[in-house]
Amino acid sequence: MDVEEYVVATLVIVVAVICGRLVAGRLRVPGAVVLVLLGMALGVVPWMHSLSVSPEVILLVFLPPLIYNAAFFSSPRDMRDLMRPIAVMAVGVTLATAFGLAAVLHLLLPSVGWPAAIALGAAIAPTDAVAASAILKRVGTPRRVLTILEGESLINDGVALTLFSLAVTAMARPLTPQEGVVELVKVVVSGLLYGAVVAAAVAWSRTRMRDPSLQLMVVLVTPFVAYIPAEMAGFSGVLAAVVAGFYLGTRGEGLLPPRVRVNGQTIWSTLVSLLESMLFVVLGLQLDAVAAAVRDHFALLGLLGVALATTAAAVVLRMALMLAVIPVQRVVRFLNLEVSSFRERIVIGWSGMRGAVSLAIALSLPATLGGEPFTDRGALVFVAGAVVLGTLVGQGMTLPLVLRRLGLAEEGARQREFLRADEQMSCAALGKVDELLREGELDERTADSLRGVYVRRVSQVRGLLDAGDGRARQRVDSGKAVHAQITQARRDMLMSMYREGDIDHEVFRAMSRDLDIRDTGTGPYGA
Numbered sequence: 001m002d003v004e005e006y007v008v009a010t011l012v013i014v015v016a017v018i019c020g021r022l023v024a025g026r027l028r029v030p031g032a033v034v035l036v037l038l039g040m041a042l043g044v045v046p047w048m049h050s051l052s053v054s055p056e057v058i059l060l061v062f063l064p065p066l067i068y069n070a071a072f073f074s075s076p077r078d079m080r081d082l083m084r085p086i087a088v089m090a091v092g093v094t095l096a097t098a099f100g101l102a103a104v105l106h107l108l109l110p111s112v113g114w115p116a117a118i119a120l121g122a123a124i125a126p127t128d129a130v131a132a133s134a135i136l137k138r139v140g141t142p143r144r145v146l147t148i149l150e151g152e153s154l155i156n157d158g159v160a161l162t163l164f165s166l167a168v169t170a171m172a173r174p175l176t177p178q179e180g181v182v183e184l185v186k187v188v189v190s191g192l193l194y195g196a197v198v199a200a201a202v203a204w205s206r207t208r209m210r211d212p213s214l215q216l217m218v219v220l221v222t223p224f225v226a227y228i229p230a231e232m233a234g235f236s237g238v239l240a241a242v243v244a245g246f247y248l249g250t251r252g253e254g255l256l257p258p259r260v261r262v263n264g265q266t267i268w269s270t271l272v273s274l275l276e277s278m279l280f281v282v283l284g285l286q287l288d289a290v291a292a293a294v295r296d297h298f299a300l301l302g303l304l305g306v307a308l309a310t311t312a313a314a315v316v317l318r319m320a321l322m323l324a325v326i327p328v329q330r331v332v333r334f335l336n337l338e339v340s341s342f343r344e345r346i347v348i349g350w351s352g353m354r355g356a357v358s359l360a361i362a363l364s365l366p367a368t369l370g371g372e373p374f375t376d377r378g379a380l381v382f383v384a385g386a387v388v389l390g391t392l393v394g395q396g397m398t399l400p401l402v403l404r405r406l407g408l409a410e411e412g413a414r415q416r417e418f419l420r421a422d423e424q425m426s427c428a429a430l431g432k433v434d435e436l437l438r439e440g441e442l443d444e445r446t447a448d449s450l451r452g453v454y455v456r457r458v459s460q461v462r463g464l465l466d467a468g469d470g471r472a473r474q475r476v477d478s479g480k481a482v483h484a485q486i487t488q489a490r491r492d493m494l495m496s497m498y499r500e501g502d503i504d505h506e507v508f509r510a511m512s513r514d515l516d517i518r519d520t521g522t523g524p525y526g527a
Contacts, residue, residue, distance in 0.1 A: 005047060006051075009047075009048060009051050012042065012048065013039075013042075013278055013281050013282070013285075014274065014278070016035070016038045016039070016042060016281050017035065017274060017277040017278055017281060019038065020034045020035040020038045020277065020281070021034075021035075021277060030392055030393050030396060030397065031277065031280075032280050032388070032389055032392050032393070033389065033393060035277055035280035035281050035284065036280050036281070036283055036284040036287070036385075036389065037284060038281060038284060039280065039281040039282065039283060039284020039285045039286075039287070040284040040285070040287055041284075042281070042284070042285055043284065043285045043286075043287070048285065051285060053282055053285075053286070053363070054367075055363065055364040055365060055366055055367060056364070058279075058360050058363045058364040059231070059360070059364045060224075060227070060228055060231070061275075062275050062278075062279060062356075062360045063161075063227065063237075063238070063241075063357070063360050063361075063364075064223035064224050064226070064227035064228070064237070064241055065223050065224075065268075065271055065272060065275060066272060066275060066276065066356060066357055066360065067157055067158075067223070067227070067238050067241045067242060067245070067357070068222065068223030068226065068227075068241045068242075068244065068245040069223075069245070069268055069271075069272045070129075070130075070153065070154050070157070070242075070245070071154055071241065071242045071243075071244075071245030071246040071249060072245040072246070072248060072249035072268075073249060074150060074151065074154050074245075074246060074249060079147060079150075079151040079154075081147075082144065082147050082148055082151065083151075085148055086147075086148055086151035086152055086155065087155070089148060089151075089152040089156070089348075090151070090152045090153075090154075090155035090156040090159060091155070091156075091159055093152070093156075093318070093321050093322075094125050094126055094152075094156040094159045094160055095125075095159065095163070096317075096321060097121070097125040097314070097317055097318060097321070098118065098121040098122045098125035098160060098163055099118065099121060100121070100313070100317045101120070101121035101124060101125060101310060101313060101314060101317065102114070102117040102118040102120070102121035102122075103117075104309065104310060104313045105117040105120055105121065105306070105310060105383070108306045108309060108310070109306055109376075109379065111376070112376045112379070112380065113171075113376075115167050115168075115170040115171040116167070116171055116376055116380060118163070118167040118170075119164055119167035119168055119171065119365065119380075120362065120365075120380045120383065120384060122160045122161070122163040122164040122167060122361070123160070123164055123358055123361040123362040123365075123384055124310075124314060124354055124358050124362070124383075124384050124387045124388070125156070125160050125163075125358075126153065126156040126157050126159070126160040126354070126357060126358060127149070127152065127153055127156065127318075127351070127352045127353060127354065127355075128153060128353055128354055128355025128356065128357055128358065129149045129150045129152070129153035129154075129351075130153075130276075130355060130356075132149055132351035132352075132353055132396075132399065133146060133149065133150060135396065135399050135400060136149075136347075136351070136399070136403070138400075139399075139400045139403050139404070139409045140403075140409050141347065141403060141408050141409065142344065142408065144344070145344050145347055145348060145351075145408075148348060149348060149351055154242065154246075155242070157238055157242070157357050158191075158236060158238045158239040158242055160361065161236065161238040161361060162184065162187055162188060162236055162238070162239070164361055165187065165236075166180055166183060166184060166187075168365070168366060169183070171366070171369055171374075172366075172369055172370060186234070186235075187234065187235055187236045187239075188236055188239060190230075190233070190234075190235035190236070191230055191235040191236030191237065191238070191239035191240045191243075192236075192239050192240070192243055194226070194229070194230050194233075194235055194240045195226055195230070195239060195240035195241065195242065195243030195244045195247075196243055196244075196247070198222070198225055198226045198240065198243075198244045199226075199243060199244040199247035199248055200247075202218060202222050202225075202244065202248060203247070203248060205218065206218060212260050212263070215260045215264075216260060216263060216264060216267065219260075219264045219267070219268075220267065220271075222244060222248065223241050223244070223245070226240045226241045226243075226244040226245075227240060227241045275356070276355070276356040279356050279359045279360055279363070280356075280359070282363065283359060283363070283381075283385050283388075286363070286381065287382070287385070303379055303382060303383070304386075306379075306383060307382060307383045307386035307387070307390075308386065308390075310383050310386070310387055311386055311387045311390035311391065311394075314352070314354070314387050314391065315352070315391065315394075315395065318349050318352040319346075319349040319350070321349075322345045322346070322348055322349035323345060323346075323349070343406040343407070343408055344408070346402070346406060347399075347402065347403060347406065347408055350395055350398075350399060350402050351395070351399060352391065352395070353391040353392050353395050353396055354387055354388045354391045354392070355388065355392065358384060358387070358388050359384065359385065359388050361384075362380065362381050362384030362385070363381060365377050365380055365381065416465065419461050419464050419465050420465070422457070422461050423458055423461045423462060423465070426454045426457040426458045426461065427454075427458060429450075429454045430451060430454045430455070430458070433447050433450045433451055433454070434447075487515065490515060491512075491515060494508065494511055494512065494515070495508075
């Protein structure tokens with residue numbers, strides 16, 4: 001395919017992503033399944049069927065923003081308080097899962113060899129907390145469980161990709177244990193140091209930029225600057241991107257003005273969602289080619305059995321490791337996971353869905369080894385895709401039921417937390433108004449007007465907190481509906497003034513932008 005065909009193919013995939021997410025939302029089914037099916041349908045088109053996505057493209061285009069985004073929006077305070085269980089989960093459980101799955105795969109498909117089996121084990125070992133967190137936050141669950149899952153997902157990507165890169169190296173040439181240890185230290189330490197340098201450089205440059213568009217450019221290019229040069233130098237690009245994202249995420253409030261932060265978060269959420277969805281469409285596109293490639297070396301039904309067995313092993317192995325926490329802690333005291341509740345361990349174990357990162361790692365398996373075609377690649381990608389889809393659908397759809405059956409669902413807890421924060425913020429605003437009045441920076445009339453706004457806000461929020469969950473939800477929905485009507489009235493008046501020539505286009509655009517930023521619909525009444 002030439003460049004023009006690749007551009008058109010990318011556009012077709014993006015349109016398929018949009019259609020797939022619309023259909024999944026209407027049918028209330030997992031989006032991953034619909035996207036893979038759409039990818040398979042696109043594979044019937046002759047010129048789409050010939051589309052070949054290089055493993056290097058997967059690594060260099062998809063992984064950096066996915067990894068960086070997860071690190072950027074992590075919670076440093078909560079992770080610091082639970083660093084011991086997070087580290088044990090992210091390192092110990094991930095490595096145990098990777099080698100356990102490698103053993104299962106080598107037992108079922110001995111022809112692939114140990115290095116390739118370990119590479120696939122590393123690809124499907126890390127969990128993806130995005131899907132699990134969305135469900136857990138919606139249904140309601142203890143904060144500690146969420147923090148452990150999100151912290152584990154942040155670190156285990158780096159652990160898994162480091163092991164994956166070592167396994168791929170061993171697939172190309174023999175690697176002694178001593179060489180492996182030296183390579184591991186070099187990859188990890190160098191990646192961490194390089195990520196810290198990139199983070200410091202970006203933080204320094206951001207504070208000296210005044211142009212919002214330039215600041216957004218830096219935001220978009222940072223993950224690639226952290227990842228690509230590190231990989232080219234033989235370091236861990238994943239760890240570099242994690243360090244950069246984590247450092248800049250904890251200092252974002254002071255480095256970027258509010259409008260740039262709002263735009264940046266919108267861009268990132270859209271970009272990450274698009275990339276994750278595109279991976280599933282690409283998997284569907286490659287399934288036909290994968291099936292054709294494996295038919296000459298594996299029986300398709302037999303490979304399907306291997307995929308199902310590997311999926312079951314991934315679920316069972318994680319659950320077994322979580323249930324073994326207490327016996328292990330009794331022997332090794334310092335491995336205190338601080339998850340004493342049996343119910344919480346069940347939830348953490350069942351939340352081990354695999355996602356876009358696992359898919360991206362598997363799709364980055366080399367197509368050739370030593371100049372020869374890597375004939376087992378298709379089988380490994382097929383198994384990885386089955387594990388990702390199986391866990392996303394099977395565990396994702398049943399996780400709310402598991403939470404409710406275990407009595408860990410805290411309906412309305414997140415809404416109450418929003419309301420408490422809103423109450424304290426409004427009280428702080430009242431205190432600041434009084435302070436500015438005493439200092440003479442506000443006149444009495446303006447102060448009374450501002451007090452009225454925040455006093456009403458506090459009264460409304462406290463009324464919601466005092467109401468039952470059902471009544472509070474109804475009042476929130478009613479408040480949002482009223483706010484939407486008021487906002488629309490303001491927009492209609494702005495549009496009318498523009499059409500009648502009372503304001504020019506520049507004022508119209510500026511006021512529209514101001515409405516967009518102020519009326520984001522994030523508060524208890526949608527304001």
